[in-house]
Amino acid sequence: MAIENHARQQNEQRRRTAFENSAIGITMADFTGHFFAANSGFLNMLGYTESELYQLTFADVTYEQDRKANQELAGELVEGKRQHFEIEKRYYRKDRTSLYTIHLIDPCVRTVAKEIGRKFVSIVVVLNGKHYLAFNFVQ
Numbered sequence: 001m002a003i004e005n006h007a008r009q010q011n012e013q014r015r016r017t018a019f020e021n022s023a024i025g026i027t028m029a030d031f032t033g034h035f036f037a038a039n040s041g042f043l044n045m046l047g048y049t050e051s052e053l054y055q056l057t058f059a060d061v062t063y064e065q066d067r068k069a070n071q072e073l074a075g076e077l078v079e080g081k082r083q084h085f086e087i088e089k090r091y092y093r094k095d096r097t098s099l100y101t102i103h104l105i106d107p108c109v110r111t112v113a114k115e116i117g118r119k120f121v122s123i124v125v126v127l128n129g130k131h132y133l134a135f136n137f138v139q
Contacts, residue, residue: 025101025124031078033057042124045101047094063090063098070103074120077105091124101126 019026025042029035035053043053046061058074059067066089073085085105090098104123 025122025126027120027122027124029058029120029122031120033059033074036119045093045099045124045126046091052094061091063092066090074105077120099126 019037019039022039022041025045026039027035027042028037034057038050038053043050046053048056053061058070062070066087070087070089073082073087076082077085087103087105088100089103090100093099102125104125105120
């Protein structure tokens with residue numbers, strides 16, 4: 001039992017390290033679109049601090065013309081009509097300039113202590129005239 005607990009702790013530490021140190025943006029949001037986790041890659045892309053971002057929803061930082069498509073795809077995830085989605089979209093940075101990205105989203109179900117939480121896990125890659133390959137993994 002002690003060996004299993006140690007192995008679980010090491011796995012959790014590796015996941016946390018990968019999340020925090022990734023050069024690509026990774027976010028987590030609840031099904032209402034409110035952010036509750038973001039790595040430094042995403043925070044740096046948009047120029048927000050954690051506390052500032054956690055007061056926003058994905059709609060607040062999504063370019064106006066891209067919101068409807070993003071919301072429709074997210075709604076299909078919540079309804080179980082799709083497993084994941086990928087969308088090219090623009091974000092507003094804190095300074096209100098725009099940033100072109102590829103946004104990959106998976107729904108994720110996770111048990112945390114006594115609470116069962118449903119959330120979106122998003123991987124965001126910046127487009128600078130090149131397309132990047134990103135892997136989407138579910139915890």
